[in-house]
Amino acid sequence: MTNLYLISGFLGAGKTTLIQKLLKEHFSGSKTALIENDFGEISIDAAILRSGSVKVREINSGCICCSLSGDFTKALEELLCELKPENVLIEPSGVGELSDIEKSCRSPKIASLAVIRQKITVVDVQRCHMYLENFGEFFEDQIHCADTVILSHLTQSPETICSAEHLVRTLNPHVRILSTPLTELTAEKILGTSASNETDCCTHHHGCTPEHCTCGSRAEDAFQTVTVHTKHEFTKKELEACFAELEVQSSQVLRAKGIVRGKRKFFELQYVPKSLEIKNCKAEGSAICIIGRNLPAEKFREIFCGE
Ligand SMILES: Nc1nc2c(ncn2[C@@H]2O[C@H](COP(=O)(O)OP(=O)(O)OP(=O)(O)O)[C@@H](O)[C@H]2O)c(=O)[nH]1
Numbered sequence: 001m002t003n004l005y006l007i008s009g010f011l012g013a014g015k016t017t018l019i020q021k022l023l024k025e026h027f028s029g030s031k032t033a034l035i036e037n038d039f040g041e042i043s044i045d046a047a048i049l050r051s052g053s054v055k056v057r058e059i060n061s062g063c064i065c066c067s068l069s070g071d072f073t074k075a076l077e078e079l080l081c082e083l084k085p086e087n088v089l090i091e092p093s094g095v096g097e098l099s100d101i102e103k104s105c106r107s108p109k110i111a112s113l114a115v116i117r118q119k120i121t122v123v124d125v126q127r128c129h130m131y132l133e134n135f136g137e138f139f140e141d142q143i144h145c146a147d148t149v150i151l152s153h154l155t156q157s158p159e160t161i162c163s164a165e166h167l168v169r170t171l172n173p174h175v176r177i178l179s180t181p182l183t184e185l186t187a188e189k190i191l192g193t194s195a196s197n198e199t200d201c202c203t204h205h206h207g208c209t210p211e212h213c214t215c216g217s218r219a220e221d222a223f224q225t226v227t228v229h230t231k232h233e234f235t236k237k238e239l240e241a242c243f244a245e246l247e248v249q250s251s252q253v254l255r256a257k258g259i260v261r262g263k264r265k266f267f268e269l270q271y272v273p274k275s276l277e278i279k280n281c282k283a284e285g286s287a288i289c290i291i292g293r294n295l296p297a298e299k300f301r302e303i304f305c306g307e
């Protein structure tokens with residue numbers, strides 16, 4: 001039996017960061033595969049994770065369990081049959097519903113090949129109240145169905161951490177909450193106690209089965225993505241100025257990420273509201289994916305010298 005680990009969390013919460021840590025510290029010596037689903041035209045996460053050594057299968061656009069439910073179950077089944085991995089890590093898009101992914105993983109075909117070991121949800125303590133208020137249906141489901149919640153972006157005051165913990169507890173009284181910074185948590189601590197039991201933990205039902213799911217249209221109705229392809233060679237300063245302008249043009253950007261060209265190198269861009277990270281990057285790329293509502297696509301193309 002292959003072990004399945006579901007890693008969910010809202011946009012920008014820290015899923016990929018957690019997966020990178022687990023791959024390095026726990027799964028490196030084992031046959032481990034990763035299924036990635038970015039909400040957008042291209043998968044930035046897959047490009048970043050592929051620059052390591054792990055086998056990555058990506059499913060783009062929409063939500064893996066929903067509009068592409070058949071594709072997801074098929075991709076997972078193929079992967080299980082072809083590779084026979086010991087472990088598969090599944091990262092749904094930030095607007096994927098954990099309950100739906102779980103249902104797909106418990107479908108008869110998959111259940112005969114693999115078993116869910118852990119359902120982990122990463123929760124950004126700085127933004128969780130805002131996300132619950134504005135995107136409750138996606139956010140609640142991810143917490144409600146988790147075995148373990150890892151709190152992220154813990155740089156704020158202890159009160160913020162306490163109120164995030166309280167919010168999580170209200171949505172899922174029995175969940176295990178880890179509130180130590182990710183850098184100080186061991187992989188064993190994260191994966192150690194398998195709280196996952198074989199009963200259907202999730203009482204939230206919205207009438208979808210993996211085969212006939214309507215959630216994809218919900219995610220696609222609620223969120224818009226704009227992908228800007230750009231061959232421009234940026235400096236860090238220029239990129240900072242571009243994102244400052246992006247915030248002027250739209251207050252409804254929830255997430256942006258991309259890989260763009262710099263002078264003789266590539267930059268990985270990670271943006272969540274009010275925070276931009278620019279890192280040197282091994283993977284090559286020339287696109288930025290922006291997620292939010294009522295996005296001015298043309299303005300964004302102008303800002304990033306898009307094609
Ligand atoms: N300060 C801080 N930054 C973090 C933490 N976790 C992740 N980040 C940063 O937040 C950004 C988004 O992190 P990702 O790991 O890509 O988030 P994600 O949940 O995979 O994002 P999507 O899949 O795009 O929704 C990156 O710049 C990370 O370096 C954390 O605990 N603290």
